[in-house]
Amino acid sequence: MTTQPSSFYFPAPRSQKFCSQCATEISYITPPDDNRLRAVCQSCGAVHYQNPRNVVGVLPIFNDKILLCRRAISPRYNKWTLPAGFMELGETTAQGAMRETQEEAGAQIELGSLYTVIDVPHAEQVHFFYLAKVLSPELAPGPESLEARFFSPETIPWDELAFRTVITTLEHYLDDKKNGVFDSPHQKPPVHHYDVPLPMHDF
Structure with a gap:
């Protein structure tokens, strides 16, 4: 009889909390010249795009x-x-x-x-x-x-x-x-x- 393994395989979480460039907490806002919410660092200005x-x-x-x-x-x-x-x-x-x-x-x-x-x-x-x-x-x-x-x-x-x-x-x-x-x-x-x-x- 097989049993379900204790460790699961999942992709990295899609909800990002901190900037990958400077580690500052990010905000979800619509940047200028964009039309949807993005994960934006208010400190260094990096925009973290999430794609399929x-x-x-x-x-x-x-x-x-x-x-x-x-x-x-x-x-x-x-x-x-x-x-x-x-x-x-x-x-x-x-x-x-x-x-x-x-x-x-x-x-x-x-x-x-x-x-x-x-x-x-x-x-x-x-x-x-x-x-x-x-x-x-x-x-x-x-x-x-x-x-x-x-x-x-x-x-x-x-x-x-x-x-x-x-x-x-x-x-x-x-x-x-x-x-x-x-x-x-x-x-x-x-x-x-x-x-x-x-x-x-x-x-």
Whole structure:
């Protein structure tokens, strides 16, 4: 029986209290020539902009089966997901997607084209998923995954999927597959752009 780890993995807090330049307490005001509240240092004048975070991942396919990972971390501990995670500094979205696949599933892949771009404004995130061909059935899940497994379309655990962005990406893939989008090796699949209208926990 698996137990939930005591340490959680969360991004740095979004609410900033002190200036990163001079350590003075900051205020949230609308600077001149701007149109929204910003974290502004009243001492040195530094403006600390907060921008959406990028989540990058893949939709990995091996012999018409989809690779999913069962999460070993919060949020959504014990739920299934596509290999994905926060993009690191100094890497492209494609590089980040490949890194996350290696870290979470230990899978060797050939990265394909960008497939879904999903805006998640309530979580201050944008999710990018690439198509990917898994080159070998050998998997070696890392510490962030309880297990990694291949699922046929008929056996996808829909009620146990972690995030709506994962559900949306899988739905697009199955619809495109049904409509013959992937039948021609010379036809590039479309990029699906979608907005998640509600907070991530409201499924």
